[in-house]
Amino acid sequence: MRFLFSFTALLCISFVQLTAQTKPYQEKYRPQFHFSPPAHWMNDPNGMVYYKGEYHLFYQYYPDSTVWGPMHWGHAISKDLMRWQHLPTALYPDSLGYIFSGSVVVDKNNSSGFQQGKESALVAIYTYHNMAGEKAGKTDFQTQGIAYSIDKGRTWTKYKNNPVIKNPGIKDFRDPKVIWHEPSKHWILTLAAATEIQFYRSTNLKNWELSGRFGKDEGSHGGVWECPDLFEMKAADGTRKWILLVSIGSGAANGGSGTQYFIGNFDGKNFTNDNAPSSIQWLDYGTDNYAGVTWSNAPNQRKIFLGWMSNWQYAQVVPTQKWRSAMTLPRELNLIKNKNAYVLQTLPVAETRLLRKEPTPLSVRSNKNYPLSLNEIILNFDFAEHVTGNISVELFNDTNEKVQIGFNCDSNRFYINRTHLLNNSFSKEFSATHSAPRLLNSKKLTMHLFIDKSSVELLADDGTVVMTDLFFPSEHFTKFRIVQEKNKSVLSNGKMYTLRSVW
Numbered sequence: 001m002r003f004l005f006s007f008t009a010l011l012c013i014s015f016v017q018l019t020a021q022t023k024p025y026q027e028k029y030r031p032q033f034h035f036s037p038p039a040h041w042m043n044d045p046n047g048m049v050y051y052k053g054e055y056h057l058f059y060q061y062y063p064d065s066t067v068w069g070p071m072h073w074g075h076a077i078s079k080d081l082m083r084w085q086h087l088p089t090a091l092y093p094d095s096l097g098y099i100f101s102g103s104v105v106v107d108k109n110n111s112s113g114f115q116q117g118k119e120s121a122l123v124a125i126y127t128y129h130n131m132a133g134e135k136a137g138k139t140d141f142q143t144q145g146i147a148y149s150i151d152k153g154r155t156w157t158k159y160k161n162n163p164v165i166k167n168p169g170i171k172d173f174r175d176p177k178v179i180w181h182e183p184s185k186h187w188i189l190t191l192a193a194a195t196e197i198q199f200y201r202s203t204n205l206k207n208w209e210l211s212g213r214f215g216k217d218e219g220s221h222g223g224v225w226e227c228p229d230l231f232e233m234k235a236a237d238g239t240r241k242w243i244l245l246v247s248i249g250s251g252a253a254n255g256g257s258g259t260q261y262f263i264g265n266f267d268g269k270n271f272t273n274d275n276a277p278s279s280i281q282w283l284d285y286g287t288d289n290y291a292g293v294t295w296s297n298a299p300n301q302r303k304i305f306l307g308w309m310s311n312w313q314y315a316q317v318v319p320t321q322k323w324r325s326a327m328t329l330p331r332e333l334n335l336i337k338n339k340n341a342y343v344l345q346t347l348p349v350a351e352t353r354l355l356r357k358e359p360t361p362l363s364v365r366s367n368k369n370y371p372l373s374l375n376e377i378i379l380n381f382d383f384a385e386h387v388t389g390n391i392s393v394e395l396f397n398d399t400n401e402k403v404q405i406g407f408n409c410d411s412n413r414f415y416i417n418r419t420h421l422l423n424n425s426f427s428k429e430f431s432a433t434h435s436a437p438r439l440l441n442s443k444k445l446t447m448h449l450f451i452d453k454s455s456v457e458l459l460a461d462d463g464t465v466v467m468t469d470l471f472f473p474s475e476h477f478t479k480f481r482i483v484q485e486k487n488k489s490v491l492s493n494g495k496m497y498t499l500r501s502v503w
């Protein structure tokens, strides 16, 4: 009898344990409104394309481990960019190599000839990374291949004559991003080739010719160039500019990997920079937004950007279990004029509002604590009087750990300080304060924050300065306060929303 009781109790306990363990997306640090894979390793977003009501997100994926390995393309779809449905792995390594980063286009006019029925072919253009070649010390182990889907991205067939771009002897030769260029009626493929960007053109996505090169002496070269993106944007005044995004593996604004952008013109063959070659524009000053590009074929000409929310400095050792890495929030890019130059503005996509519950007003009072779970915080400051010192949002818990996100009025810089965390020792680079210069002169300043379980995104000054940072407190942050060190409060309006989990 006693045996029976304990056996039943044991069964019950294991059932509870099992359900607790298998409940998805509840692990410590698991983002609740950012995309992450169900399990295992993820890095760059790939092949982002919109087709017939579905946003597709593919991603660099290693399904056998929580560290980087033989790369596949994982796959998920969403109707609203917030709630994702996971689909089977789309592309597997083959005899030509691992499947590195790349893009997908909708071949509306069947230029490739891949279409068979009524669905347009979705064509993926990606890099093959041949491990045997790399190990043998060759320089030509990265080539470009294509694959297509004629069933709305559900299944993929690799092109039989891959690779479509052979390697001319350049070790780092990867991450093709393809767009349709209407004026020249060509597909344009933008490729990171060591220390420069190369542009190729094609009429059928299979035969490519090199048409131009850009960047050897332009912008930041603190690391290898990767994951470019090229697109045209129109400012409110009607001015059109071409934007070239280029991620660099190391040496970004606050160290490690990051993404810079150039603004200029593209004539169908080559890109020219509007700014001085030495000037550098960072898309994000935080250390956790890398390899991001924009969605192809997005409705209403929207330029929707998504980045990998990590950094090669420590991505493989962050203290998550079961899975590693999440994406940033999808962000809407706009072209705006600041002083006499055009710059990119980064806003949260309107779809983030789907997550909001009721708003709560906020005020600056160092002794006033607000509950923190998943939050969007919007603060408007008015600097009518001279203000000094720091103004910040402090996230904290009962173990005295904190992350501060703020603005330093004396240095005129935004910052995120994640040094006050007990478990930062997994990487020597992680424990740091990151900062970003203010671009606007206005007496009004805004800080727009999104706080998930282990990340903060700061979109400051109407999205002209962006910082994305991860954090891993030993216990979750449960509260926040708004602190202004000196002078009387300049917060003219503050509110927060608690956000819904998407899982």
Ligand code: FRU
Binding pocket: 043, 044, 060, 071, 100, 101, 127, 174, 175, 226, 227, 291
């Ligand atoms: C960027 C990157 C790409 C490459 C991929 C490999 O993070 O290094 O250049 O295609 O990751 O996973």
